[in-house]
Amino acid sequence: NVVLSLWSVDDTATALLMSRFYRNMLENEGDADGSKAEALGNARKWLRELSRADVVERAQELGLKIDSLPDGNQPFSHPKYWGAFILIGGIN
Numbered sequence: 001n002v003v004l005s006l007w008s009v010d011d012t013a014t015a016l017l018m019s020r021f022y023r024n025m026l027e028n029e030g031d032a033d034g035s036k037a038e039a040l041g042n043a044r045k046w047l048r049e050l051s052r053a054d055v056v057e058r059a060q061e062l063g064l065k066i067d068s069l070p071d072g073n074q075p076f077s078h079p080k081y082w083g084a085f086i087l088i089g090g091i092n
Contacts, residue, residue: 001036001087001088001089002087002088002089003018003021003036003040003085003086003087003088004085004086004088005084005085005086006084006085006086007080007084009080009081009082009084009085010076010081011064012055012059012064012066012069013047013076013081013082015059015062015064016047016050016055016058016059016062016076017043017044017047017081017082017085018043019058019062020042020043020046020047021039021040021043024038024039024040024042024043025039036087036089037087040085040086040087044082044083044085047076047081047082048074048076048077048078048079048081048082049074049077050074050075050076051073051074052069052072052073052074052075055069055075055076056069
């Protein structure tokens with residue numbers, strides 16, 4: 001399996017999405033209903049709903065430097081920040 005981006009995506013959005021994707025994978029390990037596709041879908045949903053304050057907090061936890069964020073309370077709600085990521089390969 002490979003998760004890839006179809007276009008260039010903001011570094012902060014990518015780091016947040018991938019950390020959440022892997023967290024989802026670890027939490028669902030051994031769960032017969034948990035799949036990689038589901039973990040990615042949940043991470044994409046999580047990122048688009050993430051508040052500005054939570055973006056800053058999560059970025060600090062990951063040691064990311066944020067130069068600027070898009071406007072709005074949910075800065076990564078636009079599909080250009082999460083829609084590029086796809087999973088290629090088996091479902092589980």
